[in-house]
Amino acid sequence: MLHSLAVISTLLGVSSLAAAGSMAFFRNTGSSCPAHYTEWATTPHAPFSTGPLRIPSMRPPPECRSFTSAAVEKALSRISAQITDPDVRQLLINIMPNTLDTAIAWHYPGKKGKPDYPYTFVITGDINAQWTRDSTNQLLPLLPYAETDASLNTLIAGLVNMQAEQIAAYPFANAYKPPARSGLVPGENGWARGDSVHPPFDLRTVFEAKFEIDSLAAFFKLSTAFWRQQQQDADSLLDMGVWRRAVTIAVELLVQLQAPTFDSEQRLTDATVRFVRTANTPTESSFGGGRGNPIRRTGMVRTLFRPSDDSVIFPFLVPANAMLAVELRALADMLDSTGDVTIASRSRRLAEDITRGIYEFGTAEHPKYGQVFAYEVDGYGSRLLMDDANVPSLLALPYLGFVNATDPIYQNTRRMLLSPDNPWYFSNGTSGLLSGIGSPHTGFRKVWPMSVAIQALTSDDQQEIVDAVRMLAASTSGLGLMHESVDIDSANGNSFTRPWFAWCNGVVSELITRVVFEYPGLL
Numbered sequence: 001m002l003h004s005l006a007v008i009s010t011l012l013g014v015s016s017l018a019a020a021g022s023m024a025f026f027r028n029t030g031s032s033c034p035a036h037y038t039e040w041a042t043t044p045h046a047p048f049s050t051g052p053l054r055i056p057s058m059r060p061p062p063e064c065r066s067f068t069s070a071a072v073e074k075a076l077s078r079i080s081a082q083i084t085d086p087d088v089r090q091l092l093i094n095i096m097p098n099t100l101d102t103a104i105a106w107h108y109p110g111k112k113g114k115p116d117y118p119y120t121f122v123i124t125g126d127i128n129a130q131w132t133r134d135s136t137n138q139l140l141p142l143l144p145y146a147e148t149d150a151s152l153n154t155l156i157a158g159l160v161n162m163q164a165e166q167i168a169a170y171p172f173a174n175a176y177k178p179p180a181r182s183g184l185v186p187g188e189n190g191w192a193r194g195d196s197v198h199p200p201f202d203l204r205t206v207f208e209a210k211f212e213i214d215s216l217a218a219f220f221k222l223s224t225a226f227w228r229q230q231q232q233d234a235d236s237l238l239d240m241g242v243w244r245r246a247v248t249i250a251v252e253l254l255v256q257l258q259a260p261t262f263d264s265e266q267r268l269t270d271a272t273v274r275f276v277r278t279a280n281t282p283t284e285s286s287f288g289g290g291r292g293n294p295i296r297r298t299g300m301v302r303t304l305f306r307p308s309d310d311s312v313i314f315p316f317l318v319p320a321n322a323m324l325a326v327e328l329r330a331l332a333d334m335l336d337s338t339g340d341v342t343i344a345s346r347s348r349r350l351a352e353d354i355t356r357g358i359y360e361f362g363t364a365e366h367p368k369y370g371q372v373f374a375y376e377v378d379g380y381g382s383r384l385l386m387d388d389a390n391v392p393s394l395l396a397l398p399y400l401g402f403v404n405a406t407d408p409i410y411q412n413t414r415r416m417l418l419s420p421d422n423p424w425y426f427s428n429g430t431s432g433l434l435s436g437i438g439s440p441h442t443g444f445r446k447v448w449p450m451s452v453a454i455q456a457l458t459s460d461d462q463q464e465i466v467d468a469v470r471m472l473a474a475s476t477s478g479l480g481l482m483h484e485s486v487d488i489d490s491a492n493g494n495s496f497t498r499p500w501f502a503w504c505n506g507v508v509s510e511l512i513t514r515v516v517f518e519y520p521g522l523l
Helices: 037-041 069-082 087-096 096-104 130-148 151-171 214-231 231-238 240-256 316-338 342-360 410-419 449-457 462-473 504-518
Strands: 106-110 119-122 196-198 206-209 272-278 361-364 370-373 425-427 435-437 483-485
Touching: 069 087, 069 130, 069 504, 087 504, 096 106, 096 504, 119 130, 119 151, 119 410, 119 483, 130 151, 130 214, 130 504, 151 231, 151 240, 206 240, 206 316, 214 231, 214 316, 240 316, 240 342, 240 370, 316 342, 342 361, 361 410, 370 410, 435 449, 449 462, 449 504, 462 504
Parallel strands: none
Antiparallel strands: 106 119, 196 272, 361 370, 425 435
């Protein structure tokens, strides 16, 4: 993975548009800048690559970019120079800096010598809000370059502080609005409140209140990754008081959500979180009056929604629990070093409970593939055998650090997932455009490029990896950027969702970079 690679550049980065109150370019920072990057993303721009795909140049003009890192620019030049395929080279140039170019909606760098910490608000792309999960995955692949780039280091620290502030205020949300002090006009989400959401929230802060345990895991992941790399500067850049409060709230909440639906006398236990919404699709609300379907205690933590923002069927979402177990252990190590031994011990015990629960309740014996991981379970014996493209997913378990890619249960599961025995795996042998995993979030016959990238990131088969990169390069509908999903029955992939999806751009750039480092000459 990219975040395990050595930093390429030795130059310090220089931030542009990073002063207090600065805005992303879609707020029209210059007369030559489009009003919104979606306009730019849906029109091919010259010069085009010289390969058969003629990938356009999709970076906005330098004066319109929301943040610039000299270290990332240097790394991008060096990595792209090692790619001989002109289409893949241009694709990487477009997508590796996409979050920095387009999605840093607000960055306050703080003031040196004062207890004045940096803050960063990162939008997910074409939706004007910050998802905890997306923002972590958007900046985490760029963390290695922060070692030699003070401005990038401050930018990422600002995101840790922003996430901590948001979670300390309301840990049940999946997406947040910018703080009032940013001066940004917040995105509106008219259905966010729902009909019955518990605990209630402030619409000035929360963009959407779907509770997803991977959001908290993503906060832990970014925090601990930043701390491991920047231990010397962490105290000066991170507001540790707010961060500790957010972590304590999150861990205590996760422990509460291990509780079963009914006590030993079959009485309803207290529902820590509920979500009910009137909608024209069932995935936008929750079963059981907002509680979710019944569960028995397993050691795992229940959730109401998947990382796709769709409701779960069975509340123990196995891949999200797997991610939690990994990140809680990393969090415990960090807390030990900062002297927070009580919450560290609680985090470590919770990780052990979750892991034990996954292996005891979260696996199933498949008649064709043998023992496999289930996607969702309830502790009563019900299991859902499928996968969703959104990470955390079962396909991504090695990428998340939960198992080694050679683990026999994972290998059995992988064979099942990458076949029609996974109801959300789609392939069009006629067009050969994309084969991979989709999501109920976008419907049938729509493959997510993210799943193709994860398939390659969890493989050491060079042909499988090359095939994945080629499929991804061919899936952009001539726009040179990654989409959320692609209709594999459409001509040349011209039917897709989301022209500007920064998270997927980051994951695919992570894949291409990994291939350049680990398999020189393959691209």
